[in-house]
Amino acid sequence: MTKIIKHQWINIAYAIVSLLICLGLGYGISAITGGLPPSLYGMAILTLSLQLKWISAERISVFTTWAIRHMGVCFVPAGVGIIEHKQLIQQHGLAIVAITFVTTFLVLTFVGLIYQKHEEKSQTKPTNNDTSRHS
Template structure:
């Protein structure tokens, strides 16, 4: 693939993704049911399905992102493997604590948001 074609595909991908995210932001303002990034993902999927954006131009960028995505997850996996005995011994407790604290955090943040969002309007 030539440099010109790679550059075009990268710019095309950036345009496609950011335009879908911008439309997702707009949808989130109109119908604040889902987060804007989720609306953007849905719009991106639909534009690829209905061939509004050419998937062949986006493919190389997606492959590159998937190829390098492991960098985000490898350090956590190595950390877990270094302490496998602790995970084996306390795994259920760790999972339970993670779920309970996540639920509590989301509940507290949601309640505070409702309280202060109603006060601001």
Template sequence: MKNIIYTIMAISICLISGRMLYSVIGGLPASLYGMIMYCLLLQLGWFNPDKVQQANQWGIKHMGICFIPAAVGVINHFELFQRHGYSIVAIILVTTFILITFVGILAEKYLTKRSKPAVDAEDY
């Protein structure tokens, strides 16, 4: 129970900070600023990843409930999908490929840089 409260507080702090950042900077949605801050604070160790892991996994497991409103939006604008369906699918595929490629390149670059073993002076 403590971990759930800890996770809710951590996410709430980041979302509120994201809203404040959005009001100052603008540009990206406030929730995206909050997610970026949440990820950064987890990476920096300000939030304990072990405490938020279980609650975050539960949220991801039940995330499908969040997409029901999106499905309703698709049904409400079905005529747009009839007219521009192929274009929308093409855009989704191309941007997904670009995003996955970009994330893969960055992950490979940064993860291989971290995992290279240190060279001892005795090897020379």
């Protein structure tokens, strides 16, 4: 194996171990506190770990890129399950579509507003380069 391929395998192993640790901690927190599903706790732990740089985003990028490319496989069973409930879709299809569009719009609006406020705050913060120098 070449050095680059070996390095990628090490990063993939690092990513898998990191994700399993976060998921395991999520299961632990869920067992203690309950409330949310363990995978959500795990995602929160992963996000926090990435923000605090406890987990290297660069090292897990190969694995996450692969996972995102193949994510459609996860949704095929859900699509098949929907087809099995044709009667429910016929009865409530319009409501399902409306709820999907409204909630998507609300989430996008909420995220957009939060982002705008964050950007406004970051633009008004003085940086070290903004201090005026007297000659």
